[in-house]
Amino acid sequence: MSGGSAGNAQLTAVLASTLLVALAVEGATLLDIRGLLTVHVFIGVLLIPVVALKLASTTWRMARYYLGAPEYVQQGPPHLALRAFVAPLIVTSTLLLFGTGIALLATSSTAGVLVSLHKASFIVWVAATGGHVIGHVLKLPRLIGARVPGVASRLVAVAGVVLVGVSLAIATLPAADHLQDRASAQIGLDEN
Numbered sequence: 605m606s607g608g609s610a611g612n613a614q615l616t617a618v619l620a621s622t623l624l625v626a627l628a629v630e631g632a633t634l635l636d637i638r639g640l641l642t643v644h645v646f647i648g649v650l651l652i653p654v655v656a657l658k659l660a661s662t663t664w665r666m667a668r669y670y671l672g673a674p675e676y677v678q679q680g681p682p683h684l685a686l687r688a689f690v691a692p693l694i695v696t697s698t699l700l701l702f703g704t705g706i707a708l709l710a711t712s713s714t715a716g717v718l719v720s721l722h723k724a725s726f727i728v729w730v731a732a733t734g735g736h737v738i739g740h741v742l743k744l745p746r747l748i749g750a751r752v753p754g755v756a757s758r759l760v761a762v763a764g765v766v767l768v769g770v771s772l773a774i775a776t777l778p779a780a781d782h783l784q785d786r787a788s789a790q791i792g793l794d795e796n
Contacts (some may be wrong), residue, residue: 605755606753606754607690607721607752607753607754607758608675609665609668609673609675609676609679609711609712610750610752611748611753611754611755611758612664612665612668612753613658613661613665613750614747614748614750614755614758615639615661615758615761615762616661616662617747618659618758618759619654619657619661619762620658620737620740621685621744621748622654622762622766623651623654623655624735624737625740626647626650626651626654627652628690629643629647630644630647630648630651631642633647638787638788641780641783641787642777642780642781642783642784644719644778645705645709645773645776645779645783645784646773646777646778647773648702648705648781649772649773649776649780650766650772650773651711651769652702652704652706652769653765653766653768653769654762654765654766654769654774655698655702656765657765659695659698661702661710663726669681686736686739688734690732690736691696693728693732694729694732694733694736697726697728697729697732697733698729698733699720700721700728700729701724701725701726701729703729704718704721704722704725705722707724708722708783709771709779709780709783710774712779712781712782712783712786713771714783714787715784725731748766752790770774
């Protein structure tokens with residue numbers, strides 16, 4: 605893709621905006637997680653490739669900066685607290701959150717250690733990511749609207765990972781439905 609560091613910033617911003625919308629829906633499922641578990645799983649699985657590309661775009665920026673690429677060095681590093689504390693916490697908690705979510709789906713678990721780990725990683729993730737979002741959300745419109753070469757290829761890349769996510773989410777619907785049935789049966793709502 606063309607566009608250099610500005611293109612990378614734009615890709616990251618488009619992904620961040622996509623994530624904000626999807627995560628708002630995901631967050632809404634927490635209001636009735638037992639009743640909306642299938643939706644929660646669907647959105648969670650849909651997010652996997654989007655999150656992967658967001659991690660890749662931010663890792664690319666970090667690598668280009670530390671490898672001395674002039675365009676990235678000129679922009680300067682992120683704030684020290686972000687580099688040393690927030691970013692590692694976001695990455696670690698994101699991997700734990702999605703990893704435990706996948707494990708819960710794969711094992712049809714609705715209780716136990718995996719659920720506890722999923723919840724704990726979510727709490728850490730919300731705290732770390734919340735601060736990150738507050739620090740960057742106001743920049744999104746400017747970054748997304750910037751006239752940078754290669755914008756079409758970046759939009760296609762984001763649309764592509766969303767389509768991959770939707771495909772994965774559809775493929776896992778039977779497992780999500782089974783998980784929903786198990787969760788509902790535990791509280792006497794579904795005997796199947």
